[in-house]
Amino acid sequence: MRKITHFPETLGNINGKDVKKKRSFLLEFLKPEALQHYVPVMDSMTRDHLATDWSPKKEVKVFPLSKSYTFALACRLFMNIKDPEIVLKFANSFARVGPGFTAVPINIPGTPFNRAMEGGKVIRQELLNLIRQRKMEISEGKDANARDFLSRWLLDGDDDGTIFYDMDASNKIMGLLIASHETTSTSITVVVNYLAQFPSHL
Numbered sequence: 001m002r003k004i005t006h007f008p009e010t011l012g013n014i015n016g017k018d019v020k021k022k023r024s025f026l027l028e029f030l031k032p033e034a035l036q037h038y039v040p041v042m043d044s045m046t047r048d049h050l051a052t053d054w055s056p057k058k059e060v061k062v063f064p065l066s067k068s069y070t071f072a073l074a075c076r077l078f079m080n081i082k083d084p085e086i087v088l089k090f091a092n093s094f095a096r097v098g099p100g101f102t103a104v105p106i107n108i109p110g111t112p113f114n115r116a117m118e119g120g121k122v123i124r125q126e127l128l129n130l131i132r133q134r135k136m137e138i139s140e141g142k143d144a145n146a147r148d149f150l151s152r153w154l155l156d157g158d159d160d161g162t163i164f165y166d167m168d169a170s171n172k173i174m175g176l177l178i179a180s181h182e183t184t185s186t187s188i189t190v191v192v193n194y195l196a197q198f199p200s201h202l
Contacts, residue, residue: 004113029152042077063186068091070184071094076148078149079130097119098182100115134154
């Protein structure tokens with residue numbers, strides 16, 4: 001899995017102390033006091049999504065729509081990406097990555113694993129470009145009050161000025177996107193299916 005999601009140069013640089021520090025930072029990011037700041041964003045995006053992709057239709061396919069919604073939400077909360085075109089660009093590459101996790105790890109052209117490797121490479125490079133741009137914005141004082149994970153990480157982290165720090169930040173974002181995507185989409189689909197079967201419980 002890490003061959004798909006991580007920069008190869010960083011695979012040998014993982015140590016227990018580093019992992020513990022990053023886990024502590026993530027817990028700080030997800031504590032209730034911090035999460036309350038994201039509720040208005042989540043509420044606004046949910047309303048917009050329902051109004052645009054659900055309300056105009058007589059019938060909807062919940063799972064693909066929930067995947068689209070949760071990915072856009074993750075891009076907003078983790079990276080503060082608001083542009084739908086940029087989200088779609090990430091989503092298209094991300095769609096190539098998922099099947100590779102359960103595929104036979106044969107990296108030859110045409111295999112699901114190879115497509116996942118190529119998709120992961122595209123995402124990592126896009127994330128690296130985003131990280132460099134965000135660091136420039138922070139240095140210019142444009143992103144001092146941002147609450148997304150990437151900005152907080154770059155503001156509070158121990159940037160050593162090397163490419164490995166940027167790559168490591170990219171690895172973390174990839175992990176968050178993967179962890180939050182399928183599980184959240186599935187949960188939403190299960191809940192909606194239940195409410196569709198038992199509308200009296202609404």
